[in-house]
Amino acid sequence: MATVGSNPLALLNVRDGQAHVEGVALARIAAEVGTPCYVYSRSALIATYRDFAQAVDGMNGTICYAIKANGNLAVVRTFAELGAGADVVSLGEMKRALQAGIAAGRIVFSGVGKTEEEMREALASGILQFNLESSGELEALSRIAAAAGKRATVALRVNPDVDARTHEKISTGKKGDKFGIDFAQVPAIAARAMRLPGIALEGLAVHIGSQLTSTEPYRAAFARLADLTRKLRGEGIPVHSLDLGGGIGIAYAEDKAPTIDVSDYAAVVAETVGNLGCRLVFEPGRSMVGNAGLLLTRVIGVKDGEARRFVIVDAAMNDLARPAMYGAHHAIRPVQAPAPGSVESPVDVVGPICESSDRFAAQRSLPPVVADDLLVLLSCGAYGFVMASTYNMRPLAAEVMVEGDRFATVRPRQSYEALLGQDRLPDWMAAGRPREIRGAA
Numbered sequence: 001m002a003t004v005g006s007n008p009l010a011l012l013n014v015r016d017g018q019a020h021v022e023g024v025a026l027a028r029i030a031a032e033v034g035t036p037c038y039v040y041s042r043s044a045l046i047a048t049y050r051d052f053a054q055a056v057d058g059m060n061g062t063i064c065y066a067i068k069a070n071g072n073l074a075v076v077r078t079f080a081e082l083g084a085g086a087d088v089v090s091l092g093e094m095k096r097a098l099q100a101g102i103a104a105g106r107i108v109f110s111g112v113g114k115t116e117e118e119m120r121e122a123l124a125s126g127i128l129q130f131n132l133e134s135s136g137e138l139e140a141l142s143r144i145a146a147a148a149g150k151r152a153t154v155a156l157r158v159n160p161d162v163d164a165r166t167h168e169k170i171s172t173g174k175k176g177d178k179f180g181i182d183f184a185q186v187p188a189i190a191a192r193a194m195r196l197p198g199i200a201l202e203g204l205a206v207h208i209g210s211q212l213t214s215t216e217p218y219r220a221a222f223a224r225l226a227d228l229t230r231k232l233r234g235e236g237i238p239v240h241s242l243d244l245g246g247g248i249g250i251a252y253a254e255d256k257a258p259t260i261d262v263s264d265y266a267a268v269v270a271e272t273v274g275n276l277g278c279r280l281v282f283e284p285g286r287s288m289v290g291n292a293g294l295l296l297t298r299v300i301g302v303k304d305g306e307a308r309r310f311v312i313v314d315a316a317m318n319d320l321a322r323p324a325m326y327g328a329h330h331a332i333r334p335v336q337a338p339a340p341g342s343v344e345s346p347v348d349v350v351g352p353i354c355e356s357s358d359r360f361a362a363q364r365s366l367p368p369v370v371a372d373d374l375l376v377l378l379s380c381g382a383y384g385f386v387m388a389s390t391y392n393m394r395p396l397a398a399e400v401m402v403e404g405d406r407f408a409t410v411r412p413r414q415s416y417e418a419l420l421g422q423d424r425l426p427d428w429m430a431a432g433r434p435r436e437i438r439g440a441a
């Protein structure tokens with residue numbers, strides 16, 4: 001299989017006019033599992049992981065897959081089988097990584113606000129490293145570790161003040177972003193870490209943002225990290241490891257060339273931090289899963305307004321938040337190849353939710369579609385299902401994994417019983433019909 005990160009459409013195999021993922025017809029998945037439904041290709045996950053692993057081979061690095069991009073158990077398990085560690089940003093993600101079979105000793109705990117409970121549990125599990133983002137976190141972890149009679153291995157996450165040139169909501173390495181420790185503050189905090197009980201300072205970390213489309217911001221950030229490493233070492237502070245974060249972008253648009261080639265990324269790593277003798281940690285998320293997954297949806301109906309034609313589908317912004325949240329583009333294709341000679345025309349593809357932002361595409365050229373047709377939104381493997389909500393009281397979508405000619409539901413669609421059964425009435429609110437309670441006529 002071709003490298004999937006580079007082309008959104010590479011996930012689709014069209015056979016006899018029917019779109020398949022690997023050997024499985026999407027129409028068959030829709031018939032058996034229903035829609036909307038996320039579909040992941042295990043072979044694509046494996047191929048993408050191997051590409052990355054090959055590119056950074058020989059660099060004394062650990063690949064810690066960023067669970068937040070896609071936390072499905074079968075997805076995380078796939079990477080665990082390939083030897084991946086995990087980057088987690090919450091206790092829930094740590095538990096998922098462990099559940100999937102990733103050894104605690106290969107888990108990095110990141111995030112701008114770890115609670116004491118999270119630190120205590122992660123310490124007890126024996127994780128590889130905490131990436132700390134403030135002096136407050138450092139003091140808290142020291143207290144917790146000392147009280148538990150343990151030493152926490154830590155890296156300080158540096159804010160290198162570089163512009164990742166990505167969407168403002170996913171830029172994380174510029175001064176004024178909430179992430180990391182300001183560059184100038186690092187030496188003092190590192191010196192403090194050396195003196196604190198319960199703390200073993202291992203190194204530094206950066207993560208400058210997500211969906212980067214050029215290697216230049218990496219070059220700038222890693223070069224600053226190398227400078228800082230030399231400076232700290234000059235002050236007698238050892239730096240054994242560098243965590244380089246994630247952020248490699250994927251192609252979302254049909255007609256765009258691949259964004260960052262992983263071998264170019266690896267070359268930048270080698271040129272900037274390769275000669276420091278540090279262990280490296282890589283935290284790719286989106287690039288591992290983004291183009292290995294799609295969202296399968298069915299057309300509810302087509303509405304012709306005076307100004308626009310709307311294709312209303314059964315997936316919505318609660319299932320896939322990226323278009324509403326970031327104005328993100330996802331390629332859209334019909335599952336059944338259009339009849340020969342059919343003419344594309346611009347349509348808005350929208351979900352049923354009561355928000356105008358519930359729109360997957362505006363004025364997108366699509367072949368004619370009618371109610372009950374199936375469509376796919378491509379590049380939905382990352383930050384898709386993990387961001388889903390039940391807004392408008394819509395059950396969470398199903399997730400399916402395909403491998404070769406077989407597929408399995410790796411998360412069933414949420415049932416209405418599960419969705420509605422979560423809420424409780426206070427015992428001081430009487431049961432019974434509201435009309436009777438209010439005494440209304």
Ligand SMILES: *Cc1c(COP(=O)(O)O)cnc(C)c1O
Nearest residue numbers: 066110207210246247283285286
């Ligand atoms: C989100 C995140 C990642 C993964 O980012 P991608 O853009 O999905 O590769 C890696 N490290 C940290 C600290 C993160 O917060």
